[in-house]
Amino acid sequence: MAREGAPAMERYRILPHTADGKFQAYGETLEEAFANAALALASLVWDWEAVEPAERRPVRVEGSDHEQLLVRFLGEVLYLFETRRFLLGRVGDVRIRRRPGGFGLEATLAGETLSDRHELHGDVKAVTYHDLKIEACDGFTVQVVVDM
Amino acid sequence: MDARKIDENTWELPAEGDMRVPARVYASARLLQDIRRDQTLAQARNVACLPGIERMSYVMPDAHQGYGFPIGGVAAFDLDEGIISPGGVGYDINCGVRLLRTDHDEADIAPRSKELLAGIVREVPAGVGKAGVTKLSRDVLKDILTRGAEWAIENGYGRPEDLERTEERGRMRDASPDEISGRALERGLPQLGTLGAGNHFLEIQKVLEIRDERAAAAFGVRGVGQVLVMIHCGSRGLGHQVATDFIETLGNAYGVSGLPDRELVNAPFKSAEGQRYYRAMCAAVNYAFANRQMIAHWVREVFGRVLGDARGMDQVYDVCHNVAKVEEHVVGGRSKRLVVHRKGATRSFGPSRPEVPALYRTVGQPVIIPGSMGTASFLLAGTREAEALSFGSTAHGAGRVLSRHEALRRFRGERIRDDLARRGIELKSTSWKGVAEEAPEAYKDVEEVVRVSDEVGLGRVVAKLGPIAVMKG
Numbered sequence: 001m002a003r004e005g006a007p008a009m010e011r012y013r014i015l016p017h018t019a020d021g022k023f024q025a026y027g028e029t030l031e032e033a034f035a036n037a038a039l040a041l042a043s044l045v046w047d048w049e050a051v052e053p054a055e056r057r058p059v060r061v062e063g064s065d066h067e068q069l070l071v072r073f074l075g076e077v078l079y080l081f082e083t084r085r086f087l088l089g090r091v092g093d094v095r096i097r098r099r100p101g102g103f104g105l106e107a108t109l110a111g112e113t114l115s116d117r118h119e120l121h122g123d124v125k126a127v128t129y130h131d132l133k134i135e136a137c138d139g140f141t142v143q144v145v146v147d148m
Numbered sequence: 149m150d151a152r153k154i155d156e157n158t159w160e161l162p163a164e165g166d167m168r169v170p171a172r173v174y175a176s177a178r179l180l181q182d183i184r185r186d187q188t189l190a191q192a193r194n195v196a197c198l199p200g201i202e203r204m205s206y207v208m209p210d211a212h213q214g215y216g217f218p219i220g221g222v223a224a225f226d227l228d229e230g231i232i233s234p235g236g237v238g239y240d241i242n243c244g245v246r247l248l249r250t251d252h253d254e255a256d257i258a259p260r261s262k263e264l265l266a267g268i269v270r271e272v273p274a275g276v277g278k279a280g281v282t283k284l285s286r287d288v289l290k291d292i293l294t295r296g297a298e299w300a301i302e303n304g305y306g307r308p309e310d311l312e313r314t315e316e317r318g319r320m321r322d323a324s325p326d327e328i329s330g331r332a333l334e335r336g337l338p339q340l341g342t343l344g345a346g347n348h349f350l351e352i353q354k355v356l357e358i359r360d361e362r363a364a365a366a367f368g369v370r371g372v373g374q375v376l377v378m379i380h381c382g383s384r385g386l387g388h389q390v391a392t393d394f395i396e397t398l399g400n401a402y403g404v405s406g407l408p409d410r411e412l413v414n415a416p417f418k419s420a421e422g423q424r425y426y427r428a429m430c431a432a433v434n435y436a437f438a439n440r441q442m443i444a445h446w447v448r449e450v451f452g453r454v455l456g457d458a459r460g461m462d463q464v465y466d467v468c469h470n471v472a473k474v475e476e477h478v479v480g481g482r483s484k485r486l487v488v489h490r491k492g493a494t495r496s497f498g499p500s501r502p503e504v505p506a507l508y509r510t511v512g513q514p515v516i517i518p519g520s521m522g523t524a525s526f527l528l529a530g531t532r533e534a535e536a537l538s539f540g541s542t543a544h545g546a547g548r549v550l551s552r553h554e555a556l557r558r559f560r561g562e563r564i565r566d567d568l569a570r571r572g573i574e575l576k577s578t579s580w581k582g583v584a585e586e587a588p589e590a591y592k593d594v595e596e597v598v599r600v601s602d603e604v605g606l607g608r609v610v611a612k613l614g615p616i617a618v619m620k621g
Contacts, residue, residue, distance in 0.1 A: 119579075
């Protein structure tokens with residue numbers, strides 16, 4: 001869990017799941033947990049730590065609840081990868097606001113276009129609501145299952 | 149509450165609580181042990197609670213936990229009172245399997261199998277995020293979504309006779325491309341004619357054993373050693389996006405608060421949203437039919453080039469194992485139309501069903517069950533009994549027992565390649581990590597799965613097939 005002053009805070013943890021990809025991501029704030037969830041998702045397909053934050057892409061999503069907001073936010077990462085060959089390397093400036101009918105999220109995704117320099121090692125088909133959890137307890141933990 | 153034994157391979161979970169019907173599991177004691185390890189049975193019970201469900205919530209022998217519905221789940225709903233659910237179809241809409249026969253013998257191709265595999269790897273794009281060679285406009289894509297394999301054949305990918313050897317003749321007529329979101333179109337445009345990754349593969353196989361001579365002959369399978377080609381893939385990012393879009397649309401329209409799992413989200417079949425999903429799903433089904441049609445065409449081209457000709461490369465059949473279809477079934481002694489969801493389950497219609505092509509009307513439809521990478525696969529024939537047992541359905545593959553995570557911890561892709569090479573099996577893949585995740589040991593024993601299918605009568609085993617060369621996505 002997120003701890004102030006901890007030298008290397010654990011961003012996320014990949015969990016065992018029979019057929020799919022499952023992870024928990026942590027943050028002191030909901031925003032941080034969402035950002036780490038995006039990196040956890042990226043880690044299932046590419047090595048985000050090896051990605052330069054060369055291009056910046058602003059994203060904006062809405063959701064009727066936090067769950068839908070998270071699924072849509074992660075869906076954005078997948079969509080940019082499949083249609084723009086964009087590899088996420090950093091997540092910056094995540095802002096979650098309450099708005100009429102639910103919540104809005106804005107963030108800046110930084111990364112680069114897929115090239116021979118990068119190796120891909122998994123195929124995430126979709127982000128699911130199965131076993132999706134968002135918990136506020138000593139910081140925030142989100143849990144996500146993706147279809148692989 | 150536990151599964152009650154009905155006979156050697158049949159177990160039942162009585163209707164309790166909110167369940168409208170019982171759930172029934174077709175599995176040996178050994179397979180049931182695997183099934184019990186995850187959420188499969190709880191998910192089958194959840195499905196039994198859905199409005200308009202008929203007879204029972206069925207679980208196939210290769211079942212494992214999915215999201216919402218189990219993988220290996222079959223459920224049929226009344227058209228008026230019942231629902232349709234994207235979670236009952238799965239994310240990879242019309243994930244399916246196509247089987248081509250050849251007139252070649254294992255011995256004929258042995259010296260050329262490396263060359264064949266290399267040729268196929270060159271022609272068929274595969275791997276994560278891999279784009280196809282076909283540049284499409286949105287208008288052409290919409291035509292493909294409307295006409296499926298028909299489009300592919302008109303555009304030179306394959307032979308007209310392939311259509312009658314494809315479920316739905318390669319085209320679901322209720323498809324509406326207008327229900328496909330811009331985002332799904334965008335994901336679909338670059339990916340047509342690609343194999344994808346994960347558990348998708350293309351294998352050159354040989355017949356290892358024939359167990360039903362008459363059905364085998366009808367399917368064009370004539371003897372041990374005969375070479376076949378199996379293609380396993382689906383609707384790629386387009387289908388995944390359709391599922392994602394409609395899980396949201398249906399959730400917003402009908403709510404998710406009463407559901408034990410948000411992935412069980414559903415709409416009355418005849419509602420506006422239900423019909424929109426159904427028509428979008430049909431369009432994604434057509435995309436997958438066109439996809440496999442194009443890949444099959446390239447395989448024939450490679451065989452033609454390397455071996456001199458592609459004669460005899462008839463399609464045995466093409467089956468969908470993630471789909472919802474309107475079909476006629478007998479319920480309570482009356483014949484009625486139902487929307488049958490098969491998620492990780494294969495249609496297994498016997499002789500005399502009008503959906504079965506005329507050329508297979510005496511033996512039942514071919515049912516193609518792929519094993520895990522590098523292990524045996526099976527060709528089955530549909531049965532008449534299956535209609536009463538499972539709305540005419542059987543298993544779809546081996547089904548995972550180990551997580552990808554665990555498989556990665558235990559196996560190395562390069563090692564698996566070397567093991568296969570020692571058994572004379574070539575393997576090509578875009579990712580060794582992907583190979584490790586798909587290690588044969590990560591799956592259930594497909595032999596046991598088809599044995600149960602055969603004993604129960606869900607689908608009769610016709611032939612056992614083994615790999616010669618494997619291309620993993």
